[in-house]
Amino acid sequence: MSILIDKDTILKYDKAGPRYTSYPTAPTWSDEVNESVYIEKLKSFGQTDKTLSLYIHIPFCQTLCTYCGCNVVIRPQKEKYGDVYLDHLIREMELIAKHIGTKKTVHQYHWGGGTPTFLTESQIERLFTKTQEYFTLSPTSEIAIEVDPRTTDKAKIRSLRRLGFNRISFGVQDFDANVQEKVNRIQPLDLVADVHAYCRELKFNSINFDLIYGLPGQTAKGFSETIKQVIDLRPDRIALYSYAHVPWLKKHQNKMNTADLPSADQKLDIFLLAREQFLQAGYQAIAMDHFALNDDELAKAFNHGELYRNFMGYTVQPADEYIGLGLTSIGFLENTFVHNIKVLPEYYKVLDEGKLPVERGKILTHDDTVRRWTINVLMCQFQLDKVNFQTIFGTSFDIYFENEQKHLKHCQEEGLLEEVGSTLKVTEIGKIFIRNICMGFDAYLQKKATPQQRFSRTI
Ligand SMILES: C[S@@+](CC[C@H](N)C(=O)[O-])C[C@H]1O[C@@H](n2cnc3c(N)ncnc32)[C@H](O)[C@@H]1O
Ligand code: SF4
Known part of the structure; x- marks a missing residue:
């Protein structure tokens, strides 16, 4: 399917943002x-x-x-x-x-x-x-x-x-x-x-x-x-x-x-x-x-x-x-991200001392888990069923994401998302700007300073 996108739309969405290989993202x-x-x-x-x-x-x-x-x-x-x-x-x-x-x-x-x-x-x-x-x-x-x-x-x-x-x-x-x-x-x-x-x-x-x-x-x-x-x-x-x-x-x-x-x-x-x-x-x-x-x-x-x-x-x-093994590798175990040491001599030294070469990571809160699921589903399936969300998390999607309603409405007005029954569907154009859609669910971006110097641009 051909997609026609005007230059203004492109420039509007071309901002720094994560690729969401993990949520919460590594800088946090x-x-x-x-x-x-x-x-x-x-x-x-x-x-x-x-x-x-x-x-x-x-x-x-x-x-x-x-x-x-x-x-x-x-x-x-x-x-x-x-x-x-x-x-x-x-x-x-x-x-x-x-x-x-x-x-x-x-x-x-x-x-x-x-x-x-x-x-x-x-x-x-x-x-x-x-x-x-x-x-x-x-x-x-x-x-x-x-x-x-x-x-x-x-x-x-x-x-x-x-x-x-x-x-x-x-x-x-x-x-x-x-x-x-x-x-x-x-x-x-x-x-x-x-x-x-x-x-x-x-x-x-x-x-x-x-x-x-x-x-x-x-x-x-x-x-x-x-x-x-x-x-x-x-x-x-x-x-x-x-x-x-x-x-x-x-x-x-x-x-x-x-x-x-x-x-x-x-x-x-x-x-x-x-x-x-x-x-x-x-x-x-x-x-x-x-x-x-x-x-x-x-x-x-x-x-x-x-x-x-x-x-x-x-x-x-x-x-x-x-489980990730080796220099800089990342694992996710029991709701916890684990990131290994990034410098080779240090990686060798810690292992020579008989220790695991862990440098940092993140223990997920419940909110992290909910948002991680939401971002993953949007990224992998390009649609999210609110009923499914409720079944998994025991709470209504719209109530949980009350503060995100403005972003969702904006995405719909811009033609990136549409709501069909209980399902949010990413449109053809929305697929190209999926990182921008997901950024609206990223609690750390909402709280923190600009992501300008931490992530690549979304286009
Ligand atoms: C580990 S490399 C693949 C194996 C091998 N090192 C090679 O390059 O043939 C993983 C892939 O990441 C992608 N990649 C590397 N740097 C990138 C960048 N700055 N932006 C986007 N993709 C990148 C490349 O497509 C590369 O093939
Ligand atoms: S330097 Fe080149 S060959 Fe090595 S990982 Fe990067 S893309 Fe692959």
Whole structure:
């Protein structure tokens, strides 16, 4: 469906705002969560039959892409870096397993980064085998890895598949050589096409490409060429991320010439054209920034209102609890966010002392839980049934969100939301501005100073 949006609307909504991979968002977390709080949560989790998602962060990359907003550590591709990191990561895993006290089944197992394929084949095998010592991976578990095509070859992909990885995601971003040069990431189409074809041959359940719109030098025309090339390859899923420009957090983004960055309306044009191309090619728009082929399980889950979202992205297998291992990783356990240390030498030091590398986090209040649910439902399903809300929380949506009625009314007047019976539905235009809709439910944004210097812009 084509969407026509005027420039004024775009500029009105182009403000700083969270992406809501968590609520409450990370800037509100504090040192109220420390090692002893985490141990207590792990122990009580161990006594339940709740299910688990496990995330492993491998922070290393060989070179730095200048747009990168991830938590990365740049190192030359030498085995010793991975070895030392794995020694510590495995120590962390042992401590976590000891505190849980039972061998939990993992429904969703995800390696992200940085670049997990920075590790050699034998290091990958070492980490995977160790995980199975402490956790059970079931035959139906989602086992996913983020892969940089530039540090992956057929042998590595073959060993990933043999170990049990069944979902694979490639960082692609843009095939345009001019854009690639501007962001310090030279990655020819052939390279991606080869690894993609090989993954198809090995029958990964799902192959995802990450793309970014809003990069320096991008134009709607140029990016539409990339989208054509992506469509020809036909991955099952596409994550089409809006470039998050946060130079106050990621200083290296200053290396880019801001004059090369598309303006908010150019950026939206790039997105809308790409969106249209994917829809025309038989992809379905999924939640905020994803596309999937109709027979992909993500598309099916979205259609059935069974799509969920966490730090690892969208999933069809929601687990009750999440544990993150590794530098900067995030977990969510027993209503508590847990954030690991961000500096590598400190991460090593704390583990060398036999302690868990927890830095901060957030214990959710009841109000946090209610708002987290509301934001998640809007983000994943683009609609919210007030009756469902009442069933879950035992209180009327309109009474609970009395102070938010003005925002909701405004969203309806602006054509972002509509009310059908007891259901709030996000309109086609509203889907593009979903972050802005959700910001109205964010109690911390309402209370606090401007989010200007903490979040990227919503477009
Ligand atoms: C950990 S990387 C993926 C694996 C590997 N490091 C790579 O780049 O091929 C995760 C994804 O985050 C996205 N990303 C990184 N920095 C971003 C930014 N500033 N704004 C939006 N998306 C970003 C990219 O699409 C990237 O593929
Ligand atoms: S985009 Fe991927 S490869 Fe590039 S620096 Fe970030 S994490 Fe590393």
